[in-house]
Amino acid sequence: MLPMDKQHEAKLGLELATKRQEHADLDAAIATLSASGLADATLLQRLKKRKLALKDRITELERHLLPDIIA
Known part of the structure; x- marks a missing residue:
């Protein structure tokens, strides 16, 4: 995989944070309902289907931002 430039990495990081928050919010809404x-x-x-898609x-974003390091 080619290394990402910092701007692209930041954009994906922001999307990841947003998706994690949306996932947590959906989890809370599902539990409450x-x-x-x-x-x-x-x-x-x-709601559950949307949560699964998130x-x-x-997972996809994490794979791009946190590549596996072979030890």
Whole structure:
């Protein structure tokens, strides 16, 4: 993999932080809705699907920003 320039690395770092926060917010919303007992099953399913997509993007960003170092 080619090394990234600092501007691109910073942009990906910012996106990573944003996605992590959105993931945490969705996790809290899902927990609150589930605990309330009033949640629409379709809404919960959509939120969980969005959370999973965010997790996939987070993993991808981490792979780019924190490459494996072979020891």
